[in-house]
Amino acid sequence: MANQLHNPVPIKRKYFTPGVFVLIILALNGLVFLIGRFLFGIGAVTNLDNQYPWGLWIGVDVAAGVALAAGGFTTAALGHVMHKEEYHAIVRPALLTAMLGYTFVAMGVFVDIGRWYYIWHPLIMWNGNSALFEVGICVMIYLTVLYIEFLPIVTERFIGRVNLPGFLSILNKPVDKFLRVLDKGLSKTMFIFIIAGVVLSTLHQSSLGTLMIIAGPKMHPLWQTPVLPLLFLLSAIAVGFPMVIFESLIASRSLGLKPEMHILTRLGSMIAPLLGIYLAFKIGDMFIRETFVYLTEFNTASVMFTIELLFGVIIPLRMFLSPKVLKSPLLLFIASTLVVLGVLINRINNFIVAYTPPYAEKTYFPSFGEISVTVGFVAMLVLAYRFIVMNFPVISLPGKHSAPQAKYTIRGVGK
Amino acid sequence: MPGKSRRDFLKKSAIIGAGITGLSTSTAKAGPKNILSPDRMGVLVDTTVCVGCRNCEWACKDAHNLPAGNLESYEDRKVFEKKRRPDHTALTVVNEYSPGKNSNMPVDVKVQCMHCDHPACVSACIVGAFSKQENGSVIWDTDMCIGCRYCMVACPFQVPAFEYHKALHPDIMKCDFCFERTKEGKLPACVEICPVEALTYGPRTELVRVARERIKKNPDRYIDHIFGEYEVGGTSWMYLANKDFSELDFPKLGDKPAPGVSESIQHGIFAYFVPPVSLYALLGGIMWISKRRKELEEELK
Missing domain, CATH: 1.20.5 (Single alpha-helices involved in coiled-coils or other helix-helix interfaces)
Incomplete structure (x- = not known):
């Protein structure tokens, strides 16, 4: 049975490597500018102004962050909702990526809003007309759901192994007992959260596209369309598996593991149809609204649109159709990276490039501080990912089979 | 004649103001207040009358506790060399343009929040900090705002400004149609100070009638377009001019309310x-x- 391949364990490796030190430096550099932002205001660190109220932090940290964390709900839908157990080995890494991704999205929002100490306001102050309200509430609930979905990994790590230091050791037994009760409760109710996670993702992935519609003529016609929510949802679904492949191949390379090609190849074979649907809607929308005329002009908008569509969708779509690509780790990695970058550029295009305010004095380009914070957040995310896979059972070791595990039952839990 | 109608409007505004104070008990709601009262007030800006004295800029700052300087310093016409926008230091500014038809006087255009009938900011604001009040003003509630600046993304006139230099409690700054003053039956500060009566305050329906009449009586003086009558579903502030509004840096906007598409999608997903x-x-x-x-x-x- 395929599910025998599902055997997640903490990957024991040395945490600090030269690459890790580079990431730590990048993270610290980001922190410096973060401190600057909180001490001296958004204007001191960013190039944002009254013409361009949203920039890199919303376009990349938030919008692209949410899209690239889509692997969490697409693999949950595949593995749990459609019950394809052969994919269970990638569900946990994807879940971890989504959990960390959304955590950093929340941190991005926290940094970008002027009054960060009011971040809880949307919980009690509702505006049902606002797309941003919907995104905010959905992301908050989904983040909670992701943490709940991750809890069984924590209980699995500690059940039978609770070892508190010093006098706290008298609590070992009660804590263990609590974890077992928690684990049992979670395994019975987990399906509620898994379905909720998929529904919430569908909602806010699309509402993220609704966000810019209200900007109306301030947004370039190449991107401004009433089907934006659909395009955002379809592109999020299409980028989910490439992101999982991208991240899985990097992780196995970095941790010195064999790439899980038996799963990744099958996962890769599903990407072409998903990209195809997205492409069909994107091109269809372009022809219905006759916006292709803007492509004959040569400017930033037309160039960026072409890059996004050609390198982000069309070329990887062709690549994913080829069996040779699906079987080669390198080519699969390149094709997946193209889709990931394509969606990243698409979100940047929608939120930054397409935004043309009527009274702009200059065009916006992110400041060194803004870029530092974004890069710093990514570095922190990678460091957190590395720490968690080394200490929690997230990544499955291929070839090291144990007895097949029933869903959510944990070793050491007797019936 | 404008004087008479102004007194008339003043009386009416006092009555409406009294009515609003009586009605201002806020009730629990899932969305911001968004009232489109038939008696909502507005301002008609006749750019062919405006002389660019910028007294309104001073009065506005004075009324909103912003550093205003002395009134004489506003006589300096050098500021017109550059086109300006309202920001956190000035909620209204006057820009000057080359003369329009049948005139050799430059055209001066006062810029501030248009107080839309279907405001994009009210629809967009994540916490519902913006509201359209019964008297026509679109105002912002400092106790709710989280500083996300989505209102600035949404506004078709690019009006709301943000205090980027503030680390703590930055405000969204925009014209509030002198909400506090009109509540007490006073005129908006800019309308009150205007020495040439370029600004007429009154019920919006009345203002449209007045504007149409002026165009009809003086077809040589005006172009046949009241900006704000239909733009983005209508605005409380409306403009008359003697040259095309696009030449006066007004954005080209359709007649549909700015939040229309976004709200129908939003309500479709969540029906x-x-x-x-x-x-x-x-x-x-x-x-x-x-x-x-x-x-x-x-x-x-």
Whole structure:
């Protein structure tokens, strides 16, 4: 049975490597500018102004962050909702990526809003007309759901192994007992959260596209369309598996593991149809609204649109159709990276490039501080990912089979 | 004649102001206040009358406790060399343009929040900090705002400004149609100070009538367009001019309310929560069926 391949364990490796030190430096550099932002205001660190109220932090940290964390709900839908157990080995890494991704999205929002100490306001102050309200509430609930979905990994790590230091050791037994009760409760109710996670993702992935519609003529016609929510949802679904492949191949390379090609190849074979649907809607929308005329002009908008569509969708779509690509780790990695970058550029295009305010004095380009914070957040995310896979059972070791595990039952839990 | 109608409007505004104070008990709601009262007030800006004295800029700052300087310093016409926008230091500014038809006087255009009838900011604001009040003003509530600046993204006139230099409690700054003053029956500060009566305050319906009459009586003086009568579904502030509004840096906007498309999508996705709940049920069904199928397969083995 395929599910025998599902055997997640903490990957024991040395945490600090030269690459890790580079990431730590990048993270610290980001922190410096973060401190600057909180001490001296958004204007001191960013190039944002009254013409361009949203920039890199919303376009990349938030919008692209949410899209690239889509692997969490697409693999949950595949593995749990459609019950394809052969994919269970990638569900946990994807879940971890989504959990960390959304955590950093929340941190991005926290940094970008002027009054960060009011971040809880949307919980009690509702505006049902606002797309941003919907995104905010959905992301908050989904983040909670992701943490709940991750809890069984924590209980699995500690059940039978609770070892508190010093006098706290008298609590070992009660804590263990609590974890077992928690684990049992979670395994019975987990399906509620898994379905909720998929529904919430569908909602806010699309509402993220609704966000810019209200900007109306301030947004370039190449991107401004009433089907934006659909395009955002379809592109999020299409980028989910490439992101999982991208991240899985990097992780196995970095941790010195064999790439899980038996799963990744099958996962890769599903990407072409998903990209195809997205492409069909994107091109269809372009022809219905006759916006292709803007492509004959040569400017930033037309160039960026072409890059996004050609390198982000069309070329990887062709690549994913080829069996040779699906079987080669390198080519699969390149094709997946193209889709990931394509969606990243698409979100940047929608939120930054397409935004043309009527009274702009200059065009916006992110400041060194803004870029530092974004890069710093990514570095922190990678460091957190590395720490968690080394200490929690997230990544499955291929070839090291144990007895097949029933869903959510944990070793050491007797019936 | 403008004097008479102004007194008339003043009286009416006092009555409406009194009415608003009586009605201002806020009730629990799932969205911001968005009232489109038939008696809402507005201002008609006649750019052919404006002389560019910028007294309104001073009065506005004075009324909103912003550093205003002395009134004489506003006589300096050098500021017109550059086109300016309202920001956190000035909620209204006057810009100057080359003369229009049948005139050799430059055209001066006062810029501030248009107080839309269907405001994009009210629709967009994540916490509902913006509201359209019964008297026509679109105002912002400092106790709610989280500083996300989505209102600035949404506004078709690019009006709301943000205090980027402030680390703590930055405000969204924009013209509030002198909400506090009109509540007490006073005129908006800019309308009150205007020495040439370029600004007429009154019920919006009345202002449209006045504007149409002026165009009809003086077809040589005006172009046949009241900016704000229909733009983005109508605005409380409206403009008359003697040259095309696009030459005066007004954005070219359709007649549809700015939040229309976005709100109908939003309400479509959330129609009584039917779509999300159906999706939940559908996924639950798929999950149950696929699990059952797997179990059957195991049993058959």
